[in-house]
Amino acid sequence: MASIRQVAQEAGVGVGTVSRALNGSGYVSPETRKKIEKAAKKLNYTPNELARNLYHNKTGIVGVIVPDLEHPFFASLVKHIEMELYEQGYKTMICNTVGISRREQQYLDMLERNMVDGIITASHGLEMEEYTKQTKPIVSIDRDLGAGIPLIGCDHAKGGELAAELMLQANRKKIYLISGVSPKVMANDRYHAFKEKMKENGAVVLQEVMEWNIFHWDAHYRMAEEIFRNHPDIDGIFGGDLAAIACLNEALRRGMQIPKDISIIGFDATVPTNMVYPQLTSIRQNVELLAEVSVNTLLDLVEQRKNVPHRLILDVEIQNGGTA
């Protein structure tokens, strides 16, 4: 509540001096500094960040847009992004779009209004144009939003190939592939790569498309039921972790032996893959690194520290569980 002016008055000095003393910028004699500090303490002075923000036209806040915080992948991602931003002196503002692109848009607008210094987006409801319109710092995860917007993602194609190799080692011949709906995200590469490799080796690949980034467990469960009902003869499943877990669940319910009867492989190696029994075999992307790289890339832009590459691809690896 106490303003800098009151502190100045109390200390019997000018506001400028107080500002310099408290920010350690410019020269202030030790004695006046002492007086000022005493006055500040006495009045219980706290600088009003809003005034500062206005002056600097910067808030130190980064917006993070994800489809659904309840999805374990995004929960981990946001956690690590928040931690990394914190390390670098920034705060995290969050937005669950839950599939509503209007919400995504509104957060983009906050960039223009200077409420946030930059945005990291991992949501894909909006058309690219809305993003390319922006001139302020944006970093995209897993979807190419065009020139000027750095893209960070993992090597989905390699992930798909690794999964295919596991399937081939287990000699699987009829695979069900569960992919997402968004046409433009990098995640699709894993399904293409997987399918290609399986077909090359003479396996049959059926495909299901599902809305994966909105987290509705029921939907996954219904899908799993349907898959097994319609195709009781499949011997392999590859999809996102949650879809894979739903299928694992359904397979167990049907009394199938895992992995004797069927191989189930997920993608992302999210936390729940370690909660199920047997533990799910999954392709891991390094979420911590993803977060770190995303944050650093964004802050390079925000603080104009250096030029950033347009595309950054991280490695993936196999998490060996008991389902492949």
Place this chain on the structure above:
Amino acid sequence: MASIRQVAQEAGVGVGTVSRALNGSGYVSPETRKKIEKAAKKLNYTPNELARNLYHNKTGIVGVIVPDLEHPFFASLVKHIEMELYEQGYKTMICNTVGISRREQQYLDMLERNMVDGIITASHGLEMEEYTKQTKPIVSIDRDLGAGIPLIGCDHAKGGELAAELMLQANRKKIYLISGVSPKVMANDRYHAFKEKMKENGAVVLQEVMEWNIFHWDAHYRMAEEIFRNHPDIDGIFGGDLAAIACLNEALRRGMQIPKDISIIGFDATVPTNMVYPQLTSIRQNVELLAEVSVNTLLDLVEQRKNVPHRLILDVEIQNGGTA
């Protein structure tokens, strides 16, 4: 970039008029309004929220403090809090304390600096005094921080009793109870209530204390192993969902039949309880309602809409899975 003054100049009117026109406050003739809107569009004007914030001394941001976003309970909680805040025109700033109370403190400080209009805290690393010092709006989830800080929580005692009833129905006699470490949180009530009820009915209750709100799956898993190693004769387990799931996992690994050999009951009914097989029986608290009530209570304070009660207790219910 364009300021209100430039719009005024372009439209040939005063800044006040532009402000009124664009905010719909006060009277502006249709013609001047039109001129202003044209000028605003031409200059691609976007109001600078920072200036507004300074004037109003308000940001429309609410800080949410949780121990760990990766924990499914907090992920759900934050998701729903964010959605509710959004409905009411507020933005969500987030903080994972990951057990570091300094981080909790820093977010509290942001209240003083006017960076946030209020705080919802579900983290409990800091001493109560740090909170009671504050004069600005704070709402606490699951821990009583003293007068002036409304407390929202579920009926843990009832939850503990419900769990005990399930154990008694299954005729369990030797139970392992896995509770958290924080001494002052409401969650402890469920363990007390459970223990009392079980002992009344002649059952033996052993107890393990563990740091539950920092999410380390490995720690849960090691604990589960140890419990079964040291006490292979227990026939019931009650604890938070993650601890319960870890035990379920270990029990399955040991070839136990569930729920024939042992009853396992969790608390919170988080999403992963539906991912394991068999689905975990758990005491559900209504996270959506918890979020809604927390947000509304906080905003009642922020906007001084009305007086709020100090304590709000929500109901719990049994989620029937296959482990009890």
Place this chain on the structure above:
DNA sequence: CTGTTAGCGCATTCAC
């Protein structure tokens, strides 16, 4: 109905 003015609280010139 509209233009002018005075802050919101702070940080930075620039004289002194």
Place this chain on the structure above:
DNA sequence: GTGAATGCGCTAACAG
């Protein structure tokens, strides 16, 4: 070294 003045962009009160 320090104080006074200026402005960040906007809103609200006031005079016209």
